[in-house]
Amino acid sequence: MDIVEELLKGNRLALSRAITAIENETDEAMDIMKKLYPHTGHAFVLGITGPPGAGKSTLTDKLARAYREQGKTVGIIAIDPTSPFTGGAILGDRIRMNGLTMDEGVFIRSMGTRGSLGGLSHKTADAVKAMDAFGKDIIFVETVGVGQSEVDIVKAADTTMVVLIPGMGDDIQAIKAGILEIGDVFTINKADHDGADKLVREMNMMLDLDGLMTDWRPPIQKVIASQNEGITETIENIEKHFKYISENGILTKRRTERSKNEMLDVLHSRIGSYITNKLVETGKMDEYVEKIKARETDPYTVVSHVMKDMLK
Amino acid sequence: MAKVRVLVAKPGLDGHDRGAKVVARALRDAGFEVIYTGLRQTPEQIAEAALQEDVNVVAMSILSGAHPHLFPKVVNLLREKGMNDVLIIGGGVIPETDIPALKEAGIAEVFTPGTPTGDIVEFIKANVK
Known part of the structure; x- marks a missing residue:
């Protein structure tokens, strides 16, 4: 099978094999990337990050369905941690996305971090390009559950969504540096739990104090992903952000930096x-x-x- | 560097997946990347997930007795998708008398209750392509 030729024709097995070559850094991988590169640059890349158990996979599932209803094709790269001791990993993000498996317009790939510490794997960016060349309109990159400083996602995504949940700490957490600085869009998931409104207030306070803020003030949306509540509003926030960065030259700047x-x-x-x-x-x-x-x-x-x- | 990727799957309507999780954990500790998709998967979902994840091994667990129907179905779907090199193994509550037919259908090995997880790891290491 000519992987590149088949991938560009829409063969899903070829896409899958290309990502494997990329992940394993085979000799073939660089050749594949060279040939795919001219076909990339069309997809919108949405980064989804947040602490473990925040509901990133469930939210990804719901957002992907909403985009599918708009007729857009979706690629999902879901990253889970690799054991630093054995090199093994349990990649369990698909559990929340089983309803998407049989949709031909969706392609989901799980990746282990394989030693990378920034919340992604070293090869995530190239896997995104393979999906981009394949023709996916939107590519979700779901990071590992992050703590405070795993911010590599901003380098890989056009728009970064930070998912938070109530009950994770007091307001001093909200003024620390790290993942809270990278959100273009904030989502407070599990908003039916105690403390959701308090978290929204604290996040707003953090944003009020942000001296580096541009014209874009990251919106904060309360969501209950498991019940599909707040999904439409979240999509609107994502689209608004994409429109904003497209019209202000920020997208071009981000993509230049990425290149x-x-x-x-x-x-x-x-x-x-x-x-x-x-x-x-x-x-x-x-x-x-x-x-x-x-x-x-x-x-x-x-x-x-x-x-x-x-x-x- | 190549890593062995294993899809641990639960076809059919079993209500619990304790065994599959124990096996998934053992495979993780053996250094494999284990993709776990949860309970109540159709053969179609399992085959499609195996394709998207480009796994080397599909390991299915079943407790309900539906293995004579579901295991071969997954084998056929994988072959149809061009996944000819995948090592397919099964486990769970499976009568000894059913095993020859399953092997005939393309299941490389069947592990019944009481199998030390190390045996499964060794089998995969010896047979994975």
């Missing part, structure tokens, strides 16, 4: 592995390590040497 990051990521990883391989092949790796261990030299001096040597 730069993509290039730098590839550059760093390829130069890194090129130099590492050379060091191993020539036996210099062990030599340097021994010298550093014996305190005859230091890592900084070694790296200066290596760079002078190899990057002429």
Whole structure:
């Protein structure tokens, strides 16, 4: 099977195989990405992040259904944590999305973080591109359940939605740096639980104090995802934000920044592995390590040497 | 680096999935990526999820006695989708006398109650493509 050709024709197995190649970083993957790249840049990428158990998967399911009713095709990338000890993972986000499995306009892929700590996996951005080239109109990226500082999603998404739930802490939490700074749209899920209104007040207070705020004030919507309440309003908020960033040049700026990051990521990883391989092949790796261990030299001096040597 | 991906699935109308969760956890601890889709899946849903997740293994658990019908159906649907390399295994309350027919239908191995989870891990490691 020619993966690229079949993927572009709409073959779902080809899309699936492409993402596997990307995740496993096979030799084929870079070739696939090169060929898919010209076909990307059309999808709207929505990031969904928030703490574990906030209802991100349930909300993704409901939002995806709403977009399907508008006739849009949907890709979903759902990320769960990989064990740092065994490398294994339980990817359980599909449990909340079973109703979407048989809809041909939806493609769901679960990914493990595989060592990445920013709430995504290293390969999420490329998996998004594969779905984009496949022709999906909207791609949801659901992060792992995050704590306070896993903010990589902003680099991957056009619009970032932060999902919060009542009862997670007092108002000092609301003025801390981190995930609360990245929300373009806020959703307070499980709004039938105690403390939802208090959380809305605290979030508003946080936004009132935001000195960096542009013309866009992130809306805060109360939702009960399991009962489909507040979904229409949430979609409206997402659309409003997309319209805002499209009309103000922010989307172009974000995508330019993303292109730069993509290039730098590839550059760093390829130069890194090129130099590492050379060091191993020539036996210099062990030599340097021994010298550093014996305190005859230091890592900084070694790296200066290596760079002078190899990057002429 | 390639990682073994396993779909743990519960076809049919079983009311609980304790066994499937224990197996899922054991496979996780063996370093596999386990996609778990929850209770009451149709064969069509299982095959489609296996395709979207590009798994190497589909592991089905069933307690209700519907295995002679549901297991082969999943095998056929996977083949129809072009997923020819997938290792398909089954487990649950399955009479010994039913096992030869299931193997004939394409189920690589059947694990009955009391199987140490390590046996399942070893079987997957030895047979996954």
